[in-house]
Amino acid sequence: MQIQAHNAHDVNEQQTVIDGWEQHYQQMSPGAFRGQIVHMEVGGVAVYEEQMNTRVEQYFHAPASSLVFSFDTNDGSLYLLNGESQNTWITPENYKEVAVVLDQKYLSGLGCLDLSALDGLFLTPLGSQQSRVFGRWLSSTLASLLAAGDQLAEESLARQLVDDCLYVLECSTPTLDGSGLRRLAQDRKIVRKVLELVTAFPDENFTALELAKAAGVSVRQLQKSFTAFIGVAPNHWLRLRRLNAAHRDLLRARPGETTVAEIAMRWSFWHLGRFSEAYRSLFNELPSSTLLRRS
CATH class of the missing domain: 2.60.120 (Jelly Rolls)
Structure with missing residues (x-):
């Protein structure tokens, strides 16, 4: 082959x-x-x-x-x-x-x-x-x-x-030893439950308390598990995922069909200037440039 x-x-x-x-x-x-x-x-x-x-x-x-x-x-x-x-x-x-x-x-x-x-x-x-x-x-x-x-x-x-x-x-x-493997399994389980919730309701902007409740743990345990397993706090993780969702929508859209502002607000970014700054920081280009790629 x-x-x-x-x-x-x-x-x-x-x-x-x-x-x-x-x-x-x-x-x-x-x-x-x-x-x-x-x-x-x-x-x-x-x-x-x-x-x-x-x-x-x-x-x-x-x-x-x-x-x-x-x-x-x-x-x-x-x-x-x-x-x-x-x-x-x-x-x-x-x-x-x-x-x-x-x-x-x-x-x-x-x-x-x-x-x-x-x-x-x-x-x-x-x-x-x-x-x-x-x-x-x-x-x-x-x-x-x-x-x-x-x-x-x-x-x-x-x-x-x-x-x-x-x-x-x-x-x-x-x-990892036995206790390390058990912590790994626990952290993976917590993250998986949170991911299932976020995937099922992608348009929702969840709080850390709501995520912890879905995972059946305290907010403190949620923070610890995300930091250990994912490497970032859950709120920051959610924000990065929303930026990625906006990125995908901008890639799929054609100029004239929608605007950067409409997509930003769809993913709960209400301040367009801050959204553009965060977007450019993550993807190394302005959201308007991503939208223009399809043209």
């Missing part, structure tokens, strides 16, 4: 590149977005490398009947995902990960792999020296294949990738 690179200049372009994944992205730190996804398929195994220069909130649901080995090349962590894995988190700036995705057909041929033994490891940060080395090797291998313009990767590479992933998994252990 061909190896391809997809370059994106907007976070909304980035989220649509990978087929089979349910993904929703929000830009969470200032700057003109730059992203790239390299995709290769060989022998029933899909390989991806994703890079993004700004912080990005990722909500994702892994493909059905899949097993995913995802390597964070920033800190060397390995994350296992399956078809039931869904999560939301915010990447660091200049983030890069590589992933090996096995589909159901390929998994059926792996008689050596007991999937039930992986219960409890999904979405758990795993670490080892081998994980760091393999993540860097896979990234450099994709870069070499892309630079060489190879249109067909050897079928033997698929088996090598799977064997290497299973070996790295065998060498890896959770990077």
